Amino acid sequence: MPELPEVETVRRTLEPLIKDKTIKNVTVWYPKIIMGDAEQVAKQLKGKKIITVDRYGKYLLIRLSDDLTLVSHLRMEGKYRLVTPERPKQKHEHVQFEFTDGTALRYDDVRKFGRMHLVETGTERITTGIKHLGPEPNSSEFSINYFEKAMAKKKKNIKNTLLDQSVVCGLGNIYVDEVLWLSKIHPLSSAQKIPREQVKILHDNINEIMQKAIKLRGTSVHTFLDAAGTSGNYQNELKVYGHAGQPCVRCSTKLEKIKVNGRGTTICPTCQVVY
DNA sequence: CTTATTGTTGCACT
């Protein structure tokens, strides 16, 4: 599941593979991936040059010539891969961008949940999803002051609050479980009941874990690979996600798996306090 | 066969 560190890793590996290339042809095998009229979008992309690849939250923003931006969300299993256009289409490949230099970028997505949206550069915020994104971890907008105020307003539980992309963007199921364990906060705690001191610790840990995960090129559980086909290294740092039944590395209590708003959640029932 | 998995959206409910 690409969360912010994984999407950033994809951005860094994808950019050098496609930068300055010109799109010769776009083939769409599964039109639902592309918002709007897929054939129309494919036609529009023809002849456009890739300028850079940006990222906002879990969204990739592929900047094209003529002031166009292809907004791409990988959702759970989306992957980009550079191939030769002659390579037979694989089972879960849904879109191909063929370049004039004889290479091709393929979009692969087992679950078909990923989405691409072609918009005019500068209007990305109009796109559903990006419109509601809150600040990025480690940004000046994500200040302790902002975070304390946001938490005070939320009546829902802390896990659901951190998964809410309008509060802070980029966290998903894996990193929320890790951040809450590190902060010794139970996921079912009411966001507004967490003491000021703990909110400060939580804020620091969100920034720290995101930074470290980006440095380690993301977490490869299930099937995450970057655009170069390389796996990440943060999975070796995980303390709770995927470790249910194993002893907590802090207190040796057996880690438990519970459901929080329908999502699988791993916790240490001893270290993590309910507020 | 059933259940769990995952991020976001759109809709229902309070």
Added chain:
DNA sequence: TAGTGCAACAATAA
């Protein structure tokens, strides 16, 4: 009206 909860989406593995 705004905040919150939850099914739906699709495919696969256990």
